[in-house]
Amino acid sequence: xxxxxxxxxxxxxxxxxxxxxxxxxxxxxxxxxxxxxxxxxxxxxxxxxxxxxxxxxxxxxxxxxxxxxxxxx
Numbered sequence: 001x002x003x004x005x006x007x008x009x010x011x012x013x014x015x016x017x018x019x020x021x022x023x024x025x026x027x028x029x030x031x032x033x034x035x036x037x038x039x040x041x042x043x044x045x046x047x048x049x050x051x052x053x054x055x056x057x058x059x060x061x062x063x064x065x066x067x068x069x070x071x072x073x
Contacts, residue, residue, distance in 0.1 A: 002061035
């Protein structure tokens with residue numbers, strides 16, 4: 001089972017691809033945009049994870065989205 005995890009709309013947005021319990025790829029959006037603590041949707045990180053994992057959004061997979069609109073502090 002493939003899982004695409006996405007953290008967005010708070011500082012350090014990121015994406016990760018997990019396949020059968022193993023981490024295949026993970027990336028923070030700031031590595032692509034060069035914007036420190038980039039809070040935007042991690043489009044580039046998602047694209048990287050999918051390409052590195054040799055999969056597409058059209059394949060059957062589970063998604064999870066972590067989003068926080070308020071500061072925990």
